[in-house]
Amino acid sequence: MPLGRRKTSSISLTAIFALALTIFTSLAFASNDPSSNQDTQDKDSNELICHTDNPDECYPKIFVPTDEFQTIQKDQEIPQGLHVRLNVTSGLLEAKMNVEGEVPEELKGLSPEEQAVLVVEPEQPEEPQVPGGAPAYEPVGAVKKPEHEAGYFYDVLSMIKDPATRDTTYDDALEWLEDLSHDMYYGLKLAEDTQAVKELLCLMSDDAQPVEEGVVPRDQRAATIVAAALSNNPPALQKVAQQWSDLKGMTCLDTRKPLSEGFSGRRFIPQGDAVQDPSSPGRVKAKxxxxxxxxxxxxxRKEFVDGDMMKYLLEVLVPTASSWTSAQRKVGQLALDNFLDEDMGAVLGQWPADKVQMDKVCKEGSMEDGCWDYRVNEIAQNHKGDDSHWSGDLARRLADARKTQAGKEPARDEKAEL
Structure with missing residues (x-):
């Protein structure tokens, strides 16, 4: 399978998905006075809009339709009587000559104003009759296969599973897979391939990956792929969870260690001088x-909490450099979404479990769960007045969790803090 360099790959893939994923909203603008439309076109027929000195980049002030859909520029005027649609992938309007037979039945006989606000409700299927003894309803549902499946996806997976091909072509394969993994179908297909998931998690947890300026590190790229495949994709997450007991016992080729060891927080949270590495914040955020x-x-979630993952994540809140802001926000969102904010699906009471630690102990570098409050409050103090900052919400919810946990305001050893 020939794979081009990065720019070629991205452009080709964008074209594929623009074609495969575009959803159209069609509007037929019927004109009661066609002559007025013609008068307008005649008046400005020779007027062009040019944003550069290159005449090839100029276009007519009034959109000139053909029998094929074309993109409408933002500053073009649109004549009445065209077939207009919205490409929600690109966010651009497209139009062509209106063909009477293509007008949806729901729009016929309506004025242009009525067409513009018409909402067509889909027909509701009849409630299916469930036979006795049928299996329980699965709320996740099925992931629909695309009409035209990208066959190269499986070629890319084969390359990912072959660490012997760790050259520039391997980097291209990672980039292609990153783009595809955002799609729910391909995210699920990736999650179903245990060997591919294992290779990506091993790559993600290998903190010795080389870093080349201007190139996304492989461990960060691998993490981005897995995160995209699992994001808002319950079937994919379910597959990985089902395979986890097998996955974590597998040995990673590069590190010669079990995946469970390489996947511990201590492995992918940078230590010492690595915190100063400019690539570290982006790599950590992805992981x-x-x-x-x-x-x-x-x-x-229970396994990660029991394995002290929250203590390792607390280390991300320590650096004060602005480059760590995004990664720290991601850690804050993790705590809120999974443990403290019910509106985001959190199950309260699972974390934090330890008591609030004394400030003195936290200042000295403790990363126990009891120091989350201290670190979050530190960040919140630096963002006073910004009600939208995640640290304020997290600090309040942490305090509420502590009260619920202890049944009263948590006590502190004030003398020890002096």
């Missing part, structure tokens, strides 16, 4: 996204 998505599964 935290994986943990956040995996924690949506009850069993995985």
């Amino acid at each position: 935290v996204s994986v943990v956040n998505n995996m924690m949506k599964n009850d069993n995985l």
Whole structure:
């Protein structure tokens, strides 16, 4: 399978998905006075809009339709009587000559004003009759296969599973897979391939991956792929959770260690001088996204909490450099979404479990659960007046969780803090 370099891959893939995923909203604008439309076109027929000195980039002030859909520029005027649709993938309007037979039945006989506000309700299917003894309803539902499946997806997976091909072509394969993994269908197909998931998690947890300036590190790319595949994709998450007991016992080729060891928080949260590495915040953010998505599964969430994952994640809140802001927000969202904010699906009472630790102990570098309050409050103090900042909400919810946990305001050893 020939794979081009990065720019070629991205452009080709964008074209594929623009064609495969575009959803059209068709509007037929019927004109009661066609002559007025013609007068307008005649008046400005020779007027062009040019944003650069290149004449090839100029276009007519008034959109000139053909029998094929064309993109309407934002500053073009649209004549009446065209067939207009919205490409929700690109966010652009497209139009062509209106063909009477293509006008939806629901729009016929309506004025242009009525057409513009018409909402067509889909027909509701009859409630199916469930036969006795049928299996219980699965709320996840089935993931629909695309009309035209991208066959190269499986070629890319084969490359990912072959670490012997760790060259520039391998990087291209990772990039292609990253784009595809955002799609629910391909995210599920990826999750169903245990070997592919294992290779990606091993790559993600290998903190010795080389870093080249201007190139996304492989461990970050691998984490982004897994996070995208699991994000808002319950069937994919369910597959990974079902395979987890097997996955974590597999040995990673590069590190020669079990995946469970490489996947511990201590492995992918940078230590010492690595915190100063400019690539560290982006790499950590991507890996935290994986943990956040995996924690949506009850069993995985419990295993991560029992394995001190929250203590390792607390280390992300320590750096004060602005480059860590995004990664720290991701950690804050993880705590809110999984443990403290019921509106986001959190199950209260699972975390935090430890008592609030004394400030003195936290200042000295403790990363126990009891120091979450101290670290979050530190960040919140630096964002006073910003009610939308995640740290304020997290600090309040942490305090409420502590009160519920202890049944009263948590006590502190004030003398020890002095």
